[in-house]
Amino acid sequence: MSNNTSQSCTIAPPNIPSDAGIAGAGILIAFITTATLALLLSSYLTLSTLRPSASSRIISLTTTIVRQLLGGLSDQQLISGISIQSLALARLHTITPYHFFIIWMLSLLSTATNFAALLALVQDFKRDWVLRWLRQAAMFVNMGLGVVLGVLVLEVQLKKLPETMAVGCVWDEGFKQADLEKEGGNNVLSVVGTIAVIAASAIIFALGTWYLHLRVQIWGRFVRVVSLVILWAVAVAATVRVVTVSQAFGTPSVELADEGERQWSFGQLLSLVLLVLPLISALEIYRGQLKVAACEGEKGEVVESDQVPLTAGGNGKASVNRFTYQPNPWFK
Numbered sequence: 180m181s182n183n184t185s186q187s188c189t190i191a192p193p194n195i196p197s198d199a200g201i202a203g204a205g206i207l208i209a210f211i212t213t214a215t216l217a218l219l220l221s222s223y224l225t226l227s228t229l230r231p232s233a234s235s236r237i238i239s240l241t242t243t244i245v246r247q248l249l250g251g252l253s254d255q256q257l258i259s260g261i262s263i264q265s266l267a268l269a270r271l272h273t274i275t276p277y278h279f280f281i282i283w284m285l286s287l288l289s290t291a292t293n294f295a296a297l298l299a300l301v302q303d304f305k306r307d308w309v310l311r312w313l314r315q316a317a318m319f320v321n322m323g324l325g326v327v328l329g330v331l332v333l334e335v336q337l338k339k340l341p342e343t344m345a346v347g348c349v350w351d352e353g354f355k356q357a358d359l360e361k362e363g364g365n366n367v368l369s370v371v372g373t374i375a376v377i378a379a380s381a382i383i384f385a386l387g388t389w390y391l392h393l394r395v396q397i398w399g400r401f402v403r404v405v406s407l408v409i410l411w412a413v414a415v416a417a418t419v420r421v422v423t424v425s426q427a428f429g430t431p432s433v434e435l436a437d438e439g440e441r442q443w444s445f446g447q448l449l450s451l452v453l454l455v456l457p458l459i460s461a462l463e464i465y466r467g468q469l470k471v472a473a474c475e476g477e478k479g480e481v482v483e484s485d486q487v488p489l490t491a492g493g494n495g496k497a498s499v500n501r502f503t504y505q506p507n508p509w510f511k
Contacts, residue, residue: 188348191341197426197439201263201278204427204440205447210259210285211418212454214292217252218414220245221292224299225407229400244464246300248457253296257317260289264324272347276335277433279346281425283328284417290325290380291414293318294387298403298410304391315391322384329377336370342433379413 200206224245267274267282297304297314304311334340334349386406423429426440 188344188351192343194434194436195275195277195343197435197437198278199439199442199444199447201266202281202425202427202440203442203444203447205443205450207421207425207427209450209454210288211421213252213259213457214256214288214414214418216457217249217256217292218295218411220249220252221295221299222407222411224249225295225403229404244461246303247464248461249296250300250303251460252457253293253300256289256292257321260286260293260321261317261324264321264328267328268324271331272345274346275344275433276332276340276342276346277424277431279328279335280332281421283325283332284421286321286325286328287376287380287417288414288421290321290383291410291417293321294383295407295410295414297387297391298406301390311391315388318384318387318391322380325380326377329373329380333370333373333377336373383410 224242227242263282264286267279304314331346331349335346338349340346340349424432426435426438
């Protein structure tokens with residue numbers, strides 16, 4: 180390890196710079212809002228199966244939109260969780276325990292969101308073995324990274340690493356626990372809680388894997404509801420911790436050199452603007468797929484208008500009714 184790194188692991192700086200790319204207000208709001216929306220959609224689909232109602236076109240359309248939206252939000256949360264955890268490990272020798280802990284909490288929020296979506300969309304994944312194993316691989320990577328981050332958080336707590344030092348200093352020879360013992364440290368409750376969260380992540384992954392590859396559905400309604408409540412509890416606890424310890428909304432556990440995480444920049448605003456995409460997707464699913472107009476095909480049969488080729492038929496002349504144009508009802 181370089182001399183500069185060893186020196187930084189010997190003397191604890193008085194403060195650390197902020198990092199709006201990790202704990203900025205816009206980033207946290209966008210992450211939490213996406214997870215909350217996915218959890219609400221998962222709850223709707225899971226609870227709607229408890230009392231199946233009479234089939235109707237409105238219910239069918241609503242369920243289709245919700246399932247497609249939830250699938251996209253679940254994938255987004257899974258990719259975001261893996262990406263942000265990979266970033267934390269890549270910056271192990273520069274990132275401090277403050278930002279590292281926030282990333283770990285966001286990864287737990289991502290995990291709870293994805294397993295809640297699994298409860299609602301498990302039949303969609305079972306129908307295709309490629310989608311099922313892609314989901315399995317992503318779940319394994321997400322769980323593995325979460326456990327690694329949890330172990331590092333535990334190392335920071337056990338070795339009483341000061342909040343202003345990089346997480347990678349727990350293995351540095353320049354770090355002297357005896358000399359810095361008064362400057363850092365956590366109580367026994369935090370250590371026990373960290374171990375419990377690591378164990379819970381592994382247990383949730385094992386149960387989720389078993390549920391994903393189960394050929395015949397044997398989990399009853401009660402078990403699904405209990406699982407959903409537990410996942411909601413994990414998500415709420417992780418969100419509360421992020422809000423309370425972040426500079427953007429609460430009181431950080433370490434002194435920051437500036438107010439960068441409270442300031443709004445283009446990156447912060449962009450994260451919030453992108454929250455409009457699920458609403459646009461829902462409108463496109465409803466108007467573009469579920470209400471697509473029918474028209475006359477090549478041989479007179481009725482087909483969906485989006486399946487009609489762009490060129491004319493064999494006689495070189497397109498039928499008047501082949502291409503359906505829906506006029507604006509207010510400006511016909």
